[in-house]
Amino acid sequence: MAYKTIIEDDIDILVAGAGLGGTGAAFEARYWGKDKKIVIAEKANIDRSGAVAQGLYAINCYMGTRWGENNPEDHVRYARMDLMGMVREDLAFDMARHVDSAVHQFEEWGLPLMKNPDTGTYLREGRWQIMIHGESYKPIVAEAAKKSADKVFNRICVTHFLMDDSKENRVAGAVGFNVRTGNYHVFKAKAVICGAGGASNIFKPRSVGEGAGRVWYAPWSSGSAYGLMIEAGAKMTQMENRIVLARFKDGYGPVGAYFLHLKTYTQNGVGEEYESKWFPALTKMVGKEYLDTEGQHLSHKPIPTCLRNHAFINEVNAGRGPIHMVTMEAFQDPHLEEIGWHNFLGMTVGQAVLWAATDVDPKYENPELTTSEPYVMGSHATGCGAWCSGPEDVSPDEYFWGYNRMTTVEGLFGAGDAVGGTPHAFSSGSFTEGRLAAKAACKYIDDGKAEGISVSDKQIADLKEKIYKPLETYTVGRNEIVAGSVNPNYINPRQGLDRLQKMMDEYCGGFGVNYMTNEKLLQIGLKKMKIFGEDLEKIAAEDIHELLRAWELKHRFLTSESVFQHTLFRKETRWPGYYYRGDAMKLDDENWHVLTVSQRDRNTGEYTMEKAPLYHLVGDKEE
Amino acid sequence: MPTFVYMTRCDGCGQCVDICPSDIMHIDKTLRRAYNIEPNMCWECYSCVKACPHHAIDVRGYADFAPLGHSVRVVRDEEKGTIAWRIKFRNGKKDMELLAPITTRPWGEGIPQLSNEAAPSEEMRDSELLFNEPEYVRMDEGGLHTLESNGLTLKEGVYY
Numbered sequence: 001m002a003y004k005t006i007i008e009d010d011i012d013i014l015v016a017g018a019g020l021g022g023t024g025a026a027f028e029a030r031y032w033g034k035d036k037k038i039v040i041a042e043k044a045n046i047d048r049s050g051a052v053a054q055g056l057y058a059i060n061c062y063m064g065t066r067w068g069e070n071n072p073e074d075h076v077r078y079a080r081m082d083l084m085g086m087v088r089e090d091l092a093f094d095m096a097r098h099v100d101s102a103v104h105q106f107e108e109w110g111l112p113l114m115k116n117p118d119t120g121t122y123l124r125e126g127r128w129q130i131m132i133h134g135e136s137y138k139p140i141v142a143e144a145a146k147k148s149a150d151k152v153f154n155r156i157c158v159t160h161f162l163m164d165d166s167k168e169n170r171v172a173g174a175v176g177f178n179v180r181t182g183n184y185h186v187f188k189a190k191a192v193i194c195g196a197g198g199a200s201n202i203f204k205p206r207s208v209g210e211g212a213g214r215v216w217y218a219p220w221s222s223g224s225a226y227g228l229m230i231e232a233g234a235k236m237t238q239m240e241n242r243i244v245l246a247r248f249k250d251g252y253g254p255v256g257a258y259f260l261h262l263k264t265y266t267q268n269g270v271g272e273e274y275e276s277k278w279f280p281a282l283t284k285m286v287g288k289e290y291l292d293t294e295g296q297h298l299s300h301k302p303i304p305t306c307l308r309n310h311a312f313i314n315e316v317n318a319g320r321g322p323i324h325m326v327t328m329e330a331f332q333d334p335h336l337e338e339i340g341w342h343n344f345l346g347m348t349v350g351q352a353v354l355w356a357a358t359d360v361d362p363k364y365e366n367p368e369l370t371t372s373e374p375y376v377m378g379s380h381a382t383g384c385g386a387w388c389s390g391p392e393d394v395s396p397d398e399y400f401w402g403y404n405r406m407t408t409v410e411g412l413f414g415a416g417d418a419v420g421g422t423p424h425a426f427s428s429g430s431f432t433e434g435r436l437a438a439k440a441a442c443k444y445i446d447d448g449k450a451e452g453i454s455v456s457d458k459q460i461a462d463l464k465e466k467i468y469k470p471l472e473t474y475t476v477g478r479n480e481i482v483a484g485s486v487n488p489n490y491i492n493p494r495q496g497l498d499r500l501q502k503m504m505d506e507y508c509g510g511f512g513v514n515y516m517t518n519e520k521l522l523q524i525g526l527k528k529m530k531i532f533g534e535d536l537e538k539i540a541a542e543d544i545h546e547l548l549r550a551w552e553l554k555h556r557f558l559t560s561e562s563v564f565q566h567t568l569f570r571k572e573t574r575w576p577g578y579y580y581r582g583d584a585m586k587l588d589d590e591n592w593h594v595l596t597v598s599q600r601d602r603n604t605g606e607y608t609m610e611k612a613p614l615y616h617l618v619g620d621k622e623e
Numbered sequence: 624m625p626t627f628v629y630m631t632r633c634d635g636c637g638q639c640v641d642i643c644p645s646d647i648m649h650i651d652k653t654l655r656r657a658y659n660i661e662p663n664m665c666w667e668c669y670s671c672v673k674a675c676p677h678h679a680i681d682v683r684g685y686a687d688f689a690p691l692g693h694s695v696r697v698v699r700d701e702e703k704g705t706i707a708w709r710i711k712f713r714n715g716k717k718d719m720e721l722l723a724p725i726t727t728r729p730w731g732e733g734i735p736q737l738s739n740e741a742a743p744s745e746e747m748r749d750s751e752l753l754f755n756e757p758e759y760v761r762m763d764e765g766g767l768h769t770l771e772s773n774g775l776t777l778k779e780g781v782y783y
Binding site (some may be wrong): 027028030031033044045047048049050053056059065066072073085089090093094098100101104105107108109110111112133135136140143144147148155179207208210211212213214215218219220252285307319338341342345346349350352353354356357359363372391392393394395397435436439443444448542545548549553595613614615616617618619 | 625641642643644645646647649653660661662663664665666667668669670682684685686687688689690691692693694695696697699706708710711712713715716718719721724725726727729730731732733734735736737738740742743748751753754755756759760761762763767768769770773774775776777778779780781
């Protein structure tokens, strides 16, 4: 094969994936590692990559301790309640106590944060959210990362982590290929921070045909954070905790600013408030600890996101759809109307395009909402990701093994979507986790933990062969047929993605089955996934661009397999509205008030599942 | 709404190819101009639209749910630090212009070069502090929050 092998050697810290987590990591690493060699490998262009490529109109995680607004533990309690108790509270507390310093730096770097003209504080959208003009959020943090890094390799699709040949279970760098030149890139590093993304497009999307890219999370979020770490043998947690979003129909435009700032609200197709009527039955499913409408009304605690979805889904199934967002009142105020539009232009332009195309003026018409297909990620109202160590001064023994945000693979750290059990980090929290991981990774190296790493030429050569195999498969198989995409010896990445999405939808609780699954369905799904895994060995790529899609699909596959395993393991319905285990429709605290932890054997591909204890923050000043 | 490229405006400079997060803006080998090779992997993020020096790239709503005849155009100006939008409805009844800031400073000037900062002390290395902390957390004399300072413990079990 004509592709060159380009080796970048003697790297101290390799940042694999530079979204908000990765840019935070690269930036901070320079402070703790003045003389360290810091290298970034990014699949796209760091200036517009990751989930924030398009921009954001809010920072959803800001404590405001500076203004006496919240303490970190307040945010932990909020996240815990929203996730039905399933949070790594050590990691969440640690993120929350640092996150404000990131936001204050963003302001200095030029990110326009809106101010409250009366108080001079940041303009609050909600208790945790502040409003920003964030069209250039990503280019700004990218500048910071570029200033700190020795080298930025754009357009490198990282496919595998390198493992140390001299010591079991220790990372040694990463490999991938340049999606433009096709060249094979080898990064030999002492520590790796995985800043890759969560997974869109693993469940069948509601959009069809050309619109299949109109997903809630970016279509380039290919689950690589999970695919890479699972393949390396890292333990994962809470992978069953997929998220379903209630959003504006088709465009998936955000609703946060609408609810919180514009004070719009939802109603059913006949103009009624519908949520509260589903709550009594829901309280029976999940217990009073999780939904006590009377108590919650008194304490002003928000209803968990999944439970609000549950009401939405059931109201529509009862024949009283569609659910509308009532905008006609708020939009009479020209200032609020402008904010409503800016909100889309700042982060989901597609929704503005859709309303312009369908003549939906929210001033005169209440737009429709929908519940999305599920997504697997770790920084919104869900906490999928790797099982990581917490900080020394907070974490109990079961949650601590030496270095903050280090996975169970030595020297492999996580940030953002990569870290499990840390929901509600959003952009600022992901950046903060990157910073925490970077400091810990520097310490790991300074403590001598990365001494004596060796990577054999064989490992490098074997991975090269593996990476380019889809091109080879195409070349060989293509000659057997006249033309077209139907071939008895291979499938292309799009065909594979369609099959994956169909399996996930039908067997793992997608929108097509109203988010319902059970043990039997999951067992059948896993059987089909196993065969799909064999077919993925025969995936074909016509060119380098298709090779990128092939490897994205393989990462999505590994993510999906893990979601199946975790969903099968947790025999309860913990998050009604995200998904239902039809054979165990109740929340079961007696058996399942635990975090689920999995590990895929590097050599055999076999899964082992275990329960990990849940620790909660307990204090004298309970809310 | 996938992107498309106007034949007469594109000069094949490749700015869109360089920036597209989804790797779907490519140069056509015969025409030497850019086009969207994979519309169903387009997030309508407008990164390429904003990057195009000739305003040659536009967006036409996804065929599966967006009728024809609308327009959302944009001019992003790093020097002025602004982004200007124009939204036109299909029925012509709404034509909006919206302007927003994208930065408060000249590009990159507010970002510190961390290799020039004073090296952290051993004490700081052994602490839980990050760069600029604790000052930047609270912007006062207070320290970093800990379980102890906030009267908290972590307890195993079900607590609410």
